Amino acid sequence: PPGNFDERSIEEISANDILKIAKIKRRELDVLFGGIVCCGFSLAGVRDPSDTRNTFYKKQLELVKGLLPKISIIENVPAMKNSFILKEDTPVKIRKRVGYVHQRLDDFKGIKADRRKKGKALTAKEQREYESIKKERKDLVELVVMNSINVIDDIKNIYSKLGYHVFMQDLNSAWYGAATYRTRVI
Numbered sequence: 001p002p003g004n005f006d007e008r009s010i011e012e013i014s015a016n017d018i019l020k021i022a023k024i025k026r027r028e029l030d031v032l033f034g035g036i037v038c039c040g041f042s043l044a045g046v047r048d049p050s051d052t053r054n055t056f057y058k059k060q061l062e063l064v065k066g067l068l069p070k071i072s073i074i075e076n077v078p079a080m081k082n083s084f085i086l087k088e089d090t091p092v093k094i095r096k097r098v099g100y101v102h103q104r105l106d107d108f109k110g111i112k113a114d115r116r117k118k119g120k121a122l123t124a125k126e127q128r129e130y131e132s133i134k135k136e137r138k139d140l141v142e143l144v145v146m147n148s149i150n151v152i153d154d155i156k157n158i159y160s161k162l163g164y165h166v167f168m169q170d171l172n173s174a175w176y177g178a179a180t181y182r183t184r185v186i
Contacts, residue, residue, distance in 0.1 A: 010036070010059045015066020029069040034060040041080040041151070046109065048102030049148050050095050054085045057151065061158045068162075074155065078170055078185045084148040094147055098140060104133045 004021050006013060019025065040051035048054075057074060064072045086095055108122075108130045115121060122130060156166045173182040 010034075010056055010063075013063070015063050018063065018067060026066070027068045027070075029067050031071045031073065032064060032067055032069040033073045033075070034063075035075045036060055038077045038080070041083045042077050043079045046102045046105045047079070047083065048099060048106075049084045049086050049144055050090075050099040050102065051085075054083065054151065057155055058158070061155070061162070064159075064164075065162055072159070072164065073186060075184050075186050078183055080185055081152050081168075083151045084144070085151055085154075086144070086148050090147040094143060098144060101133060101137050101140060105137060108133065 006017070006021070015026075018029075022029065034057075036056045037053045039045055040048060040054035057076075060074060086098065108126075111126070112122060112130075121127075152168070159166045169186050170183055171186050173180055173184070
């Protein structure tokens with residue numbers, strides 16, 4: 001069959017792997033397309049700026065640097081445009097606290113969904129804990145802002161350093177004949 005499929009995580013793949021498999025040299029690849037993990041950016045989630053999946057675009061851009069394709073495309077949910085990640089030099093203590101608070105919010109999201117299915121609500125104790133975690137998240141906002149970078153700004157900056165011109169557009173799959181209405185930022 002045409003094409004090669006590699007089921008490894010993007011974290012395990014190198015530009016040299018791709019060059020060998022495709023039997024090409026740097027700058028010979030026409031298009032590199034990356035539909036990187038969107039869980040951390042999606043409005044359906046808790047949007048944790050310490051979620052390591054949110055940095056996979058950096059690995060995608062490492063591949064771009066190693067391959068230098070004629071065109072590089074990154075696709076993701078539109079919420080990526082206003083998403084932030086913690087800077088690499090963010091102190092571990094802050095990183096862990098932000099991660100813990102967002103994980104607890106995600107836990108409560110699951111608990112609440114499960115209870116709704118059963119026609120039940122959180123217990124009074126759970127509700128107090130949930131409100132406490134939400135307050136802690138609010139209290140962390142300033143700290144997160146001081147220690148974070150905008151994902152799209154970072155992507156544009158990295159592409160520019162590699163010599164690429166960046167164009168960004170929201171596209172909807174239905175516009176191209178798909179049976180689903182799904183908007184993505186490209």
